[in-house]
Amino acid sequence: MNHVPGAHPPRAYWNHNTAYHPWILGVARERRRRVVLDVGCGEGLLLERLAPYADSLSGIDPDDFALARARARLEGVPEARLYKLPFDEFNSGGVRFDLITFVATIHHMRLERALLRARNLLAPGGDLLIVGIPANRGPVESLVAGMQKPWARLGSAFHGEQADIGVVEAEPVHTLAQVRRAARTILPDAQIRRGLYYRYLLRWTAD
Secondary structure, three states, rough: EEEOOOOOOOOOOOOOOOOHHHHHHHHHHHOEEEEEEEEOOOHHHHHHHHHHEEEEEEEEEHHHHHHHHHHHOOOOOOOEEEEEEOOOHHOOOOOOEEEHHHHHHHHHHHHHHHHHHHHHEEEEEEEEEEEEEOOOOOHHHHHHHHHHHHHHHHHHHOOOOOOOOOOOOOOOOHHHHHHHHHHHHOOOEEEEOOOOOEEEEEEEEEO
């Protein structure tokens, strides 16, 4: 795990993670989300964008630098609360969430444990949304990544990608096949699909 030292990004920016914010916001707009949790909130852009659709926002991140920037970004969002700690130490105080998001963060954690904990924190009818980074191992995964590369580069050029936003990064650990296997056990009927920008998207709705 390493800290990327780059300059502060602009107020709004695009990269291979924020490319999927519209997907998350589309789900959020389906119905009012009373309480929302963003796991690994980084510098707070997604929380800021979710604010119009929620009564209460919580963001957790173990990184001091990222949270300092998130606090500055969310200064005018009184319904936002930020917590410096890893996900497995987060205590919701009995609150269950209508929406839980992970954007390029779950590979920092033990996959099965994080999925189970997220499932248990969801309110009935709540949604778990994951934008994940799969590990590319083996010829099939490498082939898929290679096929995505020219289109991903084109998208990055078109949108003016801000790849370096100065947050902690880690190499992906789990292949998409491993994610699917874990989800079959912990999140039955989860919807999982590949995204263009070397990501996978997972959606699961609690009973």
